[in-house]
Amino acid sequence: MLNLRIKQILKRVNRSRYHRRHRLVASRVLRSIEKDRGPLSPSIKNEARDYAQEVLGWNGYAPWLYVYSAVAGRFKEGWIPDDYYGAVVVPRVKGQYGRVSSLNCLGEKLFDGAVFPDLLHAVNGAFIRPFDGRVLRPDRLRTYLFNGRDRVVFKADSSNQGKGLVFFDEQGFSEHMLCQAGNGVIQAVVPQHSFFRQFVERSTATLRITTVMNDDGGVSARAAYLRFGQGRDTHVMSASHIRVAVDLDSGELADVGYTPDWRLIEAHPDSGAHFKGCGLPGYERAVDMVTRAHSSYPYVRAIGWDVVIDESSEPKVIEWNGFHNDIKFSEATQGPCFAGLGWNALGKTARDYA
Secondary structure (H helix, E strand, O other), rough: OHHHHHHHHHHHHHHHHHHHHHHHHHHHHHHHHHHHHOOOOOOHHHHHHHHHHHHOOOOOHHHHHHHHHHEEEEEEOOOOOOHHHHHHHHHOOOHHHHHHOOHHHOOOOOOOOOOOOOOEEEEEOOEEOOOOEEEEEEHHHHHHHOOOOEEEEEEEOOOOOOOOEEEEOOOOOOOOHHHHHOOOEEEOOEOOOOOOHHHHHHHEEEEEEEEEEEOOOOOEEEEEEEEEOOOOOOOOOOOEEEEEEEOOOOOEEOOOOOOOOOOOOEEOOOOOOHHHHHEEEOOOHHHHHHHHHHHHOOOOOEEEEEEEEEEEOOOOEEEEEEEOOOHHHHHHHHEEEEEEEHHHOOOHHOOOOO
C-alpha cells in the first residue's frame, strides 16, 4: 500500500509539473503574439476558458487555447490544446506503440511504401545495412558510407527538436566516434529541390505532415507546414526554425510565416524570399506516401512526418513521430485539425486534470 501511495503522489507531482511547464510556455508565446497584435480580448478568453472546462473537463487547459485564438483572431470550437493532447489524447490513441518512433532504425521496417534515406543502422554495437541485413565491420564504414556521397548524417535514437544530429564528410569521419555515438540511424543527406534553396541554402527544409487514422481505418492528412532553418543552422532546429503553414488541398504556402517566438513575417529573414503564392513541388506525392505508409502501421492513430523533397520532386521521410508530435502550430494556423474524431471528449473520463 505504501509503494502504491508513493507512486500516486509521484504521478500527481509529475502531472503538475507537466501542466505548469505548458502553462509557462503558452503564456510566453501569448505575450509575444500580443506585442505584435495587441491583447487578446477578455470575451475570447472567456470563451476559451468555458470550452476548456465544459468540453475538455478542466479550465487549466485554457492557456494554449488563448494562443490559438490570438493567432486566429477568434476562438474556434474543436481545438485541442497541446498539453491536453499529450496528457489525454496521446495515451488513449497511441500509448506505448507510439514510443516505437524513438527507435529511428525501425521506420524503414515498419512503413510499407515510405522511402527513408537510411544507409546504415547502428544498433547495440552492430552496423547493419537496412536493405539486406548485412553487418559491416567498423573498418568498412568509411568506404561504404562515402561511396559517391559527400556527406552523411547520424541521428541518435530518442533525439528531437533537431538535437542529436551529427554530420560527417569523408575527411572528418571517425569510425571511433561513430562507434561511441550509440544507437541510431545513418542517413544520406538528401539534396533538396531548387525551390527550397531560394529561401535558404545552408540547411534542408522539411515538410511536416500530420496524418490521422479514423475509427474505420481511413487515413488522411490533417495538417501540414514547412520548416526552414536560418543563419548558420546546418539543419532545421526548433530553437531557430521558420514555420509556414501549407494549404492541405493545394500545397501552397501561406502568405505569412512565423519566427520561433511566433512573430509574423512575409519572407525568409536570410534571403528575403516571400512565401505568398509559392506552391510546393512534390507535395501531392508526399501526402500520398505518408497516408499510405500510416495505413501499414495502424497501431497509432496520429503520426507526424518530417519529409524532404529531393531534386526530382520525390519525397523522402527522414523522421516520424508517433508519440507527442507537435500540434500547437498547426492548430493555431490551420485548426481545428482533429474535428470529428471525438478527442475533445476524452478529458471527461481521463482523470488527468487536477
